[in-house]
Amino acid sequence: MINIHPGWLLIAGALLLPLIGGKARNWFVIFLPAAALYIISQLQPGMSLQYHFFGYELTFLRVDRLSKIFGYIFTLNAFAAFIYAFYVKDSTQHMAALFYIGSALGSVFAGDLVSLYFHWEVMAIASTFLILSRRTKKAMGAGLRYILMHIFGGLCLLAGIVLYISKTGSIDFNAMTERTAATYLILVGILVNAAAPPLSAWLSDAYPEATVTGGVILSAYTTKTAVYTLIRGFPGWEILIVVGCIMTIYGIIYALLENDMRRILAYSIINQVGFMVTGVGIGTVMSLNGAAAHAFAHIIYKALLWMSAGSVLYMTGKSKCTELGGLYKTMPWTMIFGTIGALAISSFPGTSGFTTKTLIIESSVHQHLFWVWMVLEIASAGVFLHAGIKFPYFVFFAKDRGLRPGETNRSMLVAMAFMAFLCIFLGLFPGPLYDILPFEMEHYHAYSFAHVTTQLQLLMLSALVFFLFLPLLKRTDTIAIDTDWIYRRGGAFFYSVVDRVLNGFNEVVERLVVKGLVRSIVNFSQLAPALVLSALIYPYWVISGFDKKERAQRKEELYRDINTGAMSVGLISISVLLYLGILFIF
């Protein structure tokens, strides 16, 4: 039995990367996931790579059907993504990608909560570099918000794990049955990575700012590692049905509002992961298999969609629907592959989406969950609307903006052709995928004349609505506010409120106390002796027969003398006498 950890193989490869230069490096990073894929296929079920750690036994390699299916798709997608990235010369991107994919595999094969947490955090950090590598101001900001959100999720996860271990005394990671603060905290930590609203804005904020290949790679791992963890730890938690259903509709509405093509695709990840999360919540063998199968198919077609959007961005430097259009003329292959991805995500009969999503929807029917079934059917129609038609229509057709970029480079086309082939192959022959599903299930037939007909009804009428409502869908050069407003503008808003209240208070205090009260006290103490003296001496001047003018002059002299401290002896002695007199009288 081979005992090599497939994830660590990629991480080891990342560490070797600086030693390899030129094109050899690009070949090397294609070879690594292929080798990891082979290793996974040879792994025997069981626990291995166990180490003692502060009295606990860590298991770094748990092999069973569930970890294997995710291992297969993670390495397969990495293989295609690195072919796509063959043109990339920047070794930081490749290193970050290998660390990211390696630690995602590490999370999937982790047999306990501690090693899961360790890989989980490495994944968050490594993925941030795929965003920062774009080296734009927007990417820097988005990368910072991305890592902050993941630190928050990681802390929830950590707090939950620590509570869980102290309560149960075990670090085993299996299906959680008890609903305690500990398990709910773990769940929240995972849902951050699954991009469940309102904790989802990091995805649509950061992924579209990533590099061309970074977007392709990011789209697969973080959210799908979360789906794996949910299948493993939280099968049948009803709350996930609610969360999943919200995600499906949320993704559609936002994708309809969006103008940036990669942001449309980012929102459709939330929509698609919603189907999987719902499947986990339903919790039957069929729905859990459906969640795993859908994750498998989704990674392929979603990577394909990101690849075609990436090619457009790479060739034109543009990603807004308001600036794109008419590209079918010069980028026909990118258009064809992108459209295959768009059909697959819409579960068009003959594509992989059709053979996998059906499992989840049908399991909701078997459990007689009417509303869940309704939402999933509505969301299926909506997918065709926002990703299936909107993406290819506005990017490749719609209004010709006069862009004539030419077809993208060959390695990108090869990778897209490979993924497009898989979309159709798994759509026509789902058998090999059904065979590796995690839980025993009797053979399933996705195709029946009735099912194909009803699915086509749903999709074609959605298409009709799209074109009938086209004026309402006209793209505007705008962004849509998501929950990231809370920490992007909310922070500034909070600042300005606090600024106004506290500084306003300061100002009032300054005006009243510092400038008003203190000043008048100062003035009073400066003038008091002169006032008292002049009041006391005034009758003397009157008696002495000074006229008004003389009295004013004397008064002025008196003030000046007091202010400069230059008073004649006589005056002082008079005033002393007067004081004494006053004291004597009272």
Place this chain on the structure above:
Amino acid sequence: MQGEKEKDYFERPGNIKKLWIALYVVCALTIVFELFIDRTPHFGIDRIFGFYALLGFVSCAILIIIAKVIGFILKKNEDYYD
């Protein structure tokens, strides 16, 4: 360029109209096909003839309208956060 001057398939007048007709025909066909299938309804509501066509049409229309309405509040200029 020679190719630039010639109008593309999608730009030639009449072709858009043909595509519209094709779309209507395909939609109609999917509904006609329902006559030939033996569908087992799962819940009461999907017993209606053409249920999935109706669902697709109505739900997408509602989704678009919801997005449009929400858009008035949520849509901001590109430089909103700058």
